[in-house]
Amino acid sequence: MDVPVQRVVRPRTLDEALVMLAEQPRSRPIAGGTDLMVQLRDGRRSADTLVDLDGLDLAGVHEVDLGVEIGAATTMDAIARHPLVRRRWPALAEAAALVGAWPIQCRATLGGNLANASPAADAVPPLLVADAAVRLASPSGERTIALERFFRGPGTTVMAPGELIVAVLLPAPSAGRVVERFVKVGPRREQIISMVSLAGRAVVSADGTLHDVRVALGAVAPIPVRARRVEAHLEGRRPDAATRREAAARLQADIAPIDDLRAPAAYRRIAAAVLLDRFLEACHG
Amino acid sequence: MARKPRDNEHTCPHGVSRRGFLGSLGAGAVAAATLGRPGETAPPEVADAVEPSKVTLLVNGRRHRLLVEPRWTLLHVLRERLGLTGSKPGCERGECGACTVLIDGVPRYACLTLALEAEGHEVTTIEGLMRGEELGPTQQAFAAEDAFQCGYCTPGQIMAAEGLLRAKPAPTVAEIRLGMSGNLCRCGAYPHIVKAVRRAAEARKGGGR
Numbered sequence A: 001m002d003v004p005v006q007r008v009v010r011p012r013t014l015d016e017a018l019v020m021l022a023e024q025p026r027s028r029p030i031a032g033g034t035d036l037m038v039q040l041r042d043g044r045r046s047a048d049t050l051v052d053l054d055g056l057d058l059a060g061v062h063e064v065d066l067g068v069e070i071g072a073a074t075t076m077d078a079i080a081r082h083p084l085v086r087r088r089w090p091a092l093a094e095a096a097a098l099v100g101a102w103p104i105q106c107r108a109t110l111g112g113n114l115a116n117a118s119p120a121a122d123a124v125p126p127l128l129v130a131d132a133a134v135r136l137a138s139p140s141g142e143r144t145i146a147l148e149r150f151f152r153g154p155g156t157t158v159m160a161p162g163e164l165i166v167a168v169l170l171p172a173p174s175a176g177r178v179v180e181r182f183v184k185v186g187p188r189r190e191q192i193i194s195m196v197s198l199a200g201r202a203v204v205s206a207d208g209t210l211h212d213v214r215v216a217l218g219a220v221a222p223i224p225v226r227a228r229r230v231e232a233h234l235e236g237r238r239p240d241a242a243t244r245r246e247a248a249a250r251l252q253a254d255i256a257p258i259d260d261l262r263a264p265a266a267y268r269r270i271a272a273a274v275l276l277d278r279f280l281e282a283c284h285g
Numbered sequence B: 001m002a003r004k005p006r007d008n009e010h011t012c013p014h015g016v017s018r019r020g021f022l023g024s025l026g027a028g029a030v031a032a033a034t035l036g037r038p039g040e041t042a043p044p045e046v047a048d049a050v051e052p053s054k055v056t057l058l059v060n061g062r063r064h065r066l067l068v069e070p071r072w073t074l075l076h077v078l079r080e081r082l083g084l085t086g087s088k089p090g091c092e093r094g095e096c097g098a099c100t101v102l103i104d105g106v107p108r109y110a111c112l113t114l115a116l117e118a119e120g121h122e123v124t125t126i127e128g129l130m131r132g133e134e135l136g137p138t139q140q141a142f143a144a145e146d147a148f149q150c151g152y153c154t155p156g157q158i159m160a161a162e163g164l165l166r167a168k169p170a171p172t173v174a175e176i177r178l179g180m181s182g183n184l185c186r187c188g189a190y191p192h193i194v195k196a197v198r199r200a201a202e203a204r205k206g207g208g209r
């Protein structure tokens, strides 16, 4: 089956790509194509010209002063296998290993996962708990914005037309005994979009109390969200049964799921509470 | 838009395959029936708004120079332009794996890949696993383990297995299940498929490749 596009251009540099995006009417970047190819066929997105980002050298995990920078074109497979990511941002590595199946992971890029802006994008909750920022480039220069302010709604972001994601910045995580998890539910482990996903991280003190708690969820609101009420409640507490019950109750005000073809809202509320509990159980252990 | 035979640049490097032979026979019969004058070429079609690009694709170790339209997927070009019909269309949305080929040795869904994106890369299809007239070791393992029923998913399964074994020559059963999880089999031949991948791993260890 054909993909209704008229031109594919393959720039060699970021500047070239930005110029092409600015000059070609109805153009759109393509990275791994795992979202875009399907959407173009379905008519959910359209483009006359595809600007192939493959030749741009935007892939790779690089240590920087403040932490790590992951290039937009880095694949989920590369992220899932990267030793530093696995050690310091295990939720991200775990989420990357759960995107589609292996052939999808070998193509799906981090930049594509963010730019596609699905409320269910699996890389996003781990990046939210990591306090990630997104580095964007346009013909007028670069800007960096917090990931939490990047999404505007399902399928839409703050990116201007022709703007590109260059990299994602992850600040070094806090010291101490950190528990970090990514959990998701769906009818099958591979090849499916999450019905609900959750990433959590907390520093567990010697007395068992939780600090610097961060919880983020996917597919429970128009955009992936931080569960601020839950985080505030858990701060300084031990994750005992009473605390966990209260956290599950507060979670319901942090999320606003809808009914869709993948799951009814009521199911999502229950599943979100269960996923939160799994994370807190890991913190308790 | 109708598909137009525009592969005048493309010289078929293959010998006459059974399928290719039947295909040309069919086309000839239609031309004879409609035009009444065998040998006459079809009338030229109206030029497309879209400029096809001249590309060189490296498929199964052979270079093919051909005209490719931007909207064509690699799956389309393999099947309809190069006559390599081993790669199958299934879901055509990246979910079933029937179209799996290797690009630079890594499994890739040809339905999610534009043909133009494949330029400059090494494409391997199920046909490319043949050793002359003999099946390659991964193909042999699937036959030996009866790892199929209808066989529709099989080329994709074998390419996924081949890619997995190139990356991980001695996978555990769990790694096989995970590595093969992007390939669905409606006949449910999964237990045999896992066995076949194990057998292929053994065969390759023994100098199969």
Ligand SMILES: Cc1cc2nc3c(=O)[nH]c(=O)nc-3n(C[C@H](O)[C@H](O)[C@H](O)COP(=O)(O)OP(=O)(O)OC[C@H]3O[C@@H](n4cnc5c(N)ncnc54)[C@H](O)[C@@H]3O)c2cc1C
Binding pocket: A028, A029, A030, A031, A032, A033, A034, A035, A036, A037, A038, A053, A072, A073, A098, A099, A100, A101, A104, A107, A108, A109, A110, A111, A112, A113, A114, A115, A116, A120, A121, A122, A123, A163, A164, A165, A166, A191, A192, A193, A194, B093, B094, B095
């Ligand atoms: C079978 C299947 C299973 C899947 N399972 C999952 C899953 O479990 N979890 C999950 O999260 N996703 C899943 N996906 C969705 C998809 O694989 C991911 O969202 C992937 O990360 C998208 O990346 P890509 O490189 O393929 O993006 P593309 O499809 O190339 O692009 C997606 C969008 O991002 C834009 N874009 C790409 N790169 C940039 C950039 N650098 N700057 C600006 N814009 C850019 C494109 O223009 C396009 O609009 C699945 C898809 C399929 C087909």
Ligand code: FES
Binding pocket: B088, B089, B090, B091, B092, B093, B094, B095, B096, B097, B098, B099, B100, B109, B110, B111, B112
């Ligand atoms: S046809 Fe390509 S994955 Fe189904």
Ligand code: FES
Binding pocket: B147, B148, B149, B150, B151, B152, B153, B154, B184, B185, B186, B187, B188, B189
């Ligand atoms: S053998 Fe029939 S679909 Fe797999």
